[in-house]
Amino acid sequence: MRRTARDTEESARRVNRRTLLMGGAMAAMFAVLGARMRYLSVEQADEFRLLAEENRINMSLIPPERGLILDRKGGLIAGNEQNYRVTMTREGAGDTEAVLARLTRLIPLTAEDLERIARDLDRNSPFVPIIVADRLSWEDFSKVALNAPTLPGVTPEVGLSRHYPLVEDFSHVVGYVGPVSEKDLAERPDPDPVLRIPEFQIGKIGVERWMEDTLRGTAGNKRIEVNHVGRVMRELERIDGTPGQDVQLTIDADVQNFIQARLGEESAACVVMDVQTGEIIACASAPGFDPNLFVRGISQRDYSALMEDDHRPLANKTVQGAYPPGSTFKMVTALAALQDGLITPETTHSCPGYIEFGDRRFHCWKRGGHGRVDLARSLSESCDVYYYEIAQKVGIDKIAEMGRKLGLGIRHDLPMSAITDGIMPTKAWKKERWDQDWRIGDTINASIGQGYVLASPLQLTVMTARIASGRAVLPRLVRAIGGQQVEFPEAEPLDIPAEGLRAVQSGMFEVMNSQRGTAFSSRIADETMVLAGKTGTSQVRNISAAERARGVVSNDQLPWNRRDHALFVGYAPYDNPRYAVTVVVEHGGGGSAAAAPIARDAILRVLHGDIPPLTAYPANQRGRIETDLNALREKLRSGGGAAKSRA
Template sequence: MRRTPRETAESARKISRRGVMLGGLQLSFAGILAARMQFMQVEQADEFRLLAEENRINLRLIPPARGQIFDRNGIIIAENAPSYRITMVREDAGDVQDVIARLSSLVELDEDELNRALAEMKRSAPFLPVTIADRVSWEDISRIAVNAPALPGITPEVGLSRHYPMTTAFAHVAGYVGPVSERDLARYEDPEPVLRIPRFQIGKVGVEAKYEEILRGRAGAKRVEVNAVGRVMRELDRREGEAGADLQLTIDGRLQDYVRARLGTESASVVVLDLEHGDVLAISSSPAYDPNKFVRGISVADYSVLRDNDRRPLASKTVQDAYPPGSTFKMVTAMAAIDAGVIGPEDTVWCPGYLEVSGRRFHCWKHAGHGHMNLETSLRESCDVYYYDLALKVGIENIAAMSRRLGLGIAHDLPMSAVTSGLIPDKAWKLRERGAGWVIGDTVNVAIGQGYVLSSPLQQAVMTARLATGRNITPRLIKSIDGIETPSQGGESLGLNENHLRQIRRAMFAVSNNRRGTGYGSRIVDEAYRMAGKSGTSQVRNISAAERARGVINNEDLPWNRRDHGLFVNFAPYDNPKIAVSVVVEHGGGGSSAAAPINRDVTLQALFNGDPPLSAYPSKDHERIKAQQERLNSERQMPKTDGNSRA
């Protein structure tokens, strides 16, 4: 249909308006674009220049050197040793399998580690180095360096790795380090970037874990220039990190080493405390393990051997395990009774071999009984009935209060793993934990360190130290941090009556030095070093009435894990106390036979700062002790000292 001139003119006007509008829009868009370009190129030029720079320059962390750990005499316990490894860059190697075959002819490669490296190589960029073998020897590194032209892409490298030169002696104290795990990272709200460095290691147990942040130090950093695919082109600058703080322990390394050798294969523990500052001079659990295996990544087979050992080498028995203290607890019961004024030192109790309480007989270890017993004779001969009677007079609340005053039932603040608080029961505890009321038989059992009461070897040593000094001695394991001494833990007075304490000490002296004392066989004969002690035997099984009637089975006739624990505690010298020692031998039988000989030997070693003269021992023991000293010196990891007396 033919359009009229009017319609044609109207259409032309519409097209012109639309053209103008479209042109205006295009001009506006161009203007906005120009303005935006000007803003980005002028106003934001510095910001975009920085972003471009960040794409070109990377900031990379440099792991700090970990602080070292020393004993009280400066002997190294944990150090940073050079560690050699072999890396490969895939693109430089060319034929990877061929290069690895040539490398294998020079050094021994672990198949599992090699397979992991090859898998990592496939996932990584071809220019990134991948570790083929770690912790190789210097001889291996030398062979690779000599044959470098035939090994394209292979580079020997050196780094630092944690090493424990005394292996088992400090395993439960220093602990060990290991690679950072997801579980480790989860403990931090905002983990430090250094924790994400590949192969970075942190403390897992012991002092290494408790002082992790102090030992770790601060990471350094370097700026490197990279190309578009991330290859490092050059290093621009570097800021070295800050090494971790060095720690000095209160432990005497040579004494610790002696204790390790003296315990041998026993499932046992020893704690030695200095009575001036509360310093832990030795704290050893046996058997132990080599922490270096954990640093390197322990094999499943090696870990299974440790885990399945019924003597529990992984357990830190000195602080982690709690045992019925047996007769070593009698000093607590006696001190509570004297302090409460319910008995005097010369008051006697008749022991017919048992005490009947509420229709039940509580037996003494001596079936025929001890007869009339006072404080000194009862502790000397370890009469149970005397302490049954005492407990009924003084009550559980007084016994529990005295126990805590002497350091039992308290988790002492020592930087070791899983420090136990033990257990000092009372009426409130039983109602809360067992939902039952306290009965008189519970008090009788607690009186001789049985029933619910539990204590660790460390707590036993603290108890003995406080009885020896009357002060609130607290164990100290860290002597200094980066050369700065930590506060002494010698403690203030406990506020106990000194005459009462003397009575307990005199009775402990009789245990070790009177012919009828349970510890007389392991006495020290040198008058300047004589000790005051107490034996203890804690049952791990119930003895039925039928078994008592036909005769209690000897420990030697029982399976090892059903025998009694043997304990012995002491302080020495009696006239001027310097140290307190506690020993627990798991399933060792009697405290006098199993724990006392170890305790006496450790005490003399600590007092003489080395092997004591044979004259310190009873003459009948001279030949045996001489042979023992020669054997132990051959088994020790450190040379013995000249034997300068600590006393």
């Protein structure tokens, strides 16, 4: 059928309209695509460039330099030393066995070392370096460096590692660092990323642990270029971190060394403290250990030796040890009775050698008794019966209140590990702890520092400093941080009548300077440095009635671990107190024989600033003392603390 002109015109009009619609749609689509391409290529260029670079550039943290730990004179206690080590990558070495064989001819590598190296190589990626040898001598390190061309994949490196130059002297106070463990990370809700750096070290105990955030510093970072498998090609940028702050302690390293040597082979502790400021001048626990062993991970053999030693070298006895204070506690009982007005310094009690309460007999250490004694003589000769009598009047709760006022039963806040609260028992404490009622016999035992009463050497030193100064002095271990002095408020006066303190101080003077005093043989002859103190002997075993009837077995007849603990507390000079001292000798026997002589030497060393002169000792002892001091000199390290440095 033949189309008319009108039909042809209408058809052309529809085609043109359709063409226009399709063309417009295509133009709009290309416009959108163009706009999107411009947005991605121009406006988002930086973002995509960064994403691209992240495929070839990594950010890496740089461990900060750890802050130093110094003694009160600025001597180095814990520092950082150059650490020469050798690393290896499996990718670079190729035949690792052949490379290690050549390496063993240059540096000492044991079969155990080779097993560990093989294990580390298998566990890590081929391009990740593992440590082959650490803490090399300069000679061994130089051998590896000179032979580097024949040792593919082996790299000699120089870094920093923690070092403790005074070895055992500060092992318990300062502690040590070691590799970060999963436990360390778990203890921190938001751990610093630097803790995840391989081989990074963190404080484990002591000042190193409790001042970790201060000592650690902040990490730096570096940008490194890597290839498609992640191997490092080159370093592009480095920003060093901020070193940790130096921490200066109140302890005198030379005094600490003297006391540590004086404690010798004993299982013992000694604390010396400034009675006015609370600064701890010495805090020695024996035996010590070498903290350097822990820095890179202690061997099982060395750790087992420390753990199996019955003298417990890993325990910090100065703050962790909780001992029955024995007769050193008698000042607490006396002050409680004096404050409550139940006795005066002139009040007397008769000591026949025991008291009977119900069906039980409580003995004095002196089997025949002391006769009639007043406060001064009860302290001087350490009469137990006197305290049995007054304790029944004052009661345990008042005794405990006085004990806490003097710093017992309280955890003192210092940056050291495992600080004990001790035990200052009350009626409520026994009910809560043991679900038992308090008995008079418990009070009698507590009155002479036995029974439930426990105290650390630090707590006993605080007690002595407070008695000597009449102030609520608190112990201090940190003197400055980052070169800035740490300010502490002046200690407040104790709420104890001055006449009561004077009466107890007078009794402590008699302990040392009366011929009947239990520590008369350990007196100081120099009248400007007169020592006041109190001996103590705390039982670690029960003495049966049958044994008392036939005669108590002397300490030297018993196995070491069944002997009494020996204690001594004191301060000097008596007329102008400056320092308080406490000595505890585990299983040492009597306080007068084992602990008091050590305390005298320690406080003389502090007062004189050097080895005590013979004139400070009684004339009839000087021959023996001279021999002892000469032997002691041979144990002391030469010179003072190391100079302050960051290398």
